[in-house]
Amino acid sequence: MEKKPEFHGSDLEKIASYYHMRKEDIICYSANVNPLGLSEKVKSQLAANLDVITRYPDRDYTSLHETIGAYCHADPGHIVVGNGSTELISLLISLLSPKKALVLGPTYSEYARELSLIGGALQYYHLKESQDFVLDIPDFLQSLTDGIGLVILCNPNNPTSSAIHQADMERIIGACKKKGIFVMIDETYAEFAPDPSAITAIPLAGRYDNFMVIRGVSKFFASPGLRFGYGITGSKELLYALLLHQNPWSLNSIGAYAGELMLKDSAYIQATWNLIDSERTRVCQELNAIDGLKIYKPYANFVLIRILKDGLTSFDLFEAAIHENLMIRDCSSFETLEGEYIRFCFLMPEENDRLIDCLKRALKSRQ
Structure with missing residues (x-):
C-alpha cells in the first residue's frame, strides 16, 4: 500500500x-498567519524608508526596546530582540543546556529539534483529550521531578489552541522556581486570544527571574519573512548571557524599523x-x-x-x-x-x- x-x-x-x-x-x-496581510500603513512607510538598509542598526536597539516595552507593558530593560523567535528559542536552549526538559505536548516540533542538538533528554507531558486538552495544573506540577532543568510551554498551544491563564501560569513558574527549573513560554499566538491580558505571563517578569516569554511578528502581524522576534525575562544574568552569545546586529535594520512601525499600528x-x-x-x-x-x-x-x-x-x-x-x-x-x-x-x-x-x-x- x-x-x-x-x-x-x-x-x-x-x-x-x-x-x-x-x-x-x-x-x-x-500557516496560522493573519489574513489581513501586512499593514498598508507599515507597507507604505517601509517603502518610503528603505534607505535604512544603508545604516547599521543601533547595536543596543534602544528605541525598539522602548517600543516593545510600551506595546507589552514591560520594562525595556527586560527585553532582548533577535532574528525571529526561532533564534531566541535556539539561543535560550543552547545557553541553558538542560540535561532533561519537560515539554507540554502535542506541540511545535522545533523545541524537540533544538533540544536534540544539545543532547538533552526530552520528556513530554501530554495534554489529555478527555480534558479537552485543558492543562490539569495539579497533575502537571506533580510531573516536575528531579533532574528537569527546563519546562517548555506554548501558550496558547499549537495545535490544540488551548491556553493557560495567568494565575495558573504563575503557579507553574513559582513551583519551578522552588525546584531550580527555568520556564520558556512561547507566546506566538497570545495576541489573538479573546483576552490577551488574561493569559500572558509578561506581567510576572517583575516578580520572577526563572522564565522567559518569547514572541514574534510572523503570525499576528503577517510578517514571517521579516524574522523579528523578542524575548522578555526578569533575569539580568540570562539577558547578559544572551547578548554575549548572540551575533552583533542579529536583527537587521529593516526588521528593527518595521518592528517599531508594526507595534505602534494600533488601528x-x-x-x-x-x-x-x-x-x-x-x-x-x-x-x-x-x-x-x-x-x-x-x-x-x-x-x-x-x-x-x-x-x-x-x-x-x-x-x-x-x-x-x-x-x-x-x-x-x-x-x-x-x-x-x-x-x-x-x-x-x-x-x-x-x-x-x-x-x-x-x-x-x-x-
Whole structure:
C-alpha cells in the first residue's frame, strides 16, 4: 500500500507539486498567519524608508526596546530582540543546556529539534483529550521531578489552541522556581486570544527571574519573512548571557524599523483582534452544529477538530479540501496527538464559509 504523504503548515510548494496545482491558487488555512496581510500603513512607510538598509542598526536597539516595552507593558530593560523567535528559542536552549526538559505536548516540533542538538533528554507531558486538552495544573506540577532543568510551554498551544491563564501560569513558574527549573513560554499566538491580558505571563517578569516569554511578528502581524522576534525575562544574568552569545546586529535594520512601525499600528492591531475574535466565535458555532466533528475551545487564531465519523481520516478531509484548493493541516504528524484531527486558522469570512461548506460536503459524502 502506498504510504500517504505528510505535509506541514507551510509546505505550499510540496503540496502544489504533489497535487499538480499552482501554489498561487491554494488558500492556506494551515500557516496560522493573519489574513489581513501586512499593514498598508507599515507597507507604505517601509517603502518610503528603505534607505535604512544603508545604516547599521543601533547595536543596543534602544528605541525598539522602548517600543516593545510600551506595546507589552514591560520594562525595556527586560527585553532582548533577535532574528525571529526561532533564534531566541535556539539561543535560550543552547545557553541553558538542560540535561532533561519537560515539554507540554502535542506541540511545535522545533523545541524537540533544538533540544536534540544539545543532547538533552526530552520528556513530554501530554495534554489529555478527555480534558479537552485543558492543562490539569495539579497533575502537571506533580510531573516536575528531579533532574528537569527546563519546562517548555506554548501558550496558547499549537495545535490544540488551548491556553493557560495567568494565575495558573504563575503557579507553574513559582513551583519551578522552588525546584531550580527555568520556564520558556512561547507566546506566538497570545495576541489573538479573546483576552490577551488574561493569559500572558509578561506581567510576572517583575516578580520572577526563572522564565522567559518569547514572541514574534510572523503570525499576528503577517510578517514571517521579516524574522523579528523578542524575548522578555526578569533575569539580568540570562539577558547578559544572551547578548554575549548572540551575533552583533542579529536583527537587521529593516526588521528593527518595521518592528517599531508594526507595534505602534494600533488601528491594525485592533482590526486584527476584531476580525479573529468575531470569526472564531461565528465559525465555531457553525462547526459545533455539524455531526461527526468535535470542536475544542480555541484561544488562538486556529481551531483543533477531532473527526468522529467512522472510516473518515484526517487525510481524507485534507484531500477533500485540497481538491478544492483549500489547504488545512492534517494533524497526524504531531507525534503525541492520537486520533484523527485537523487544524485550520480563521481567515476572512468568505474564505471561512468556503471551508465550512467543503467540510460539510466531505462529511455528508461518507453517510
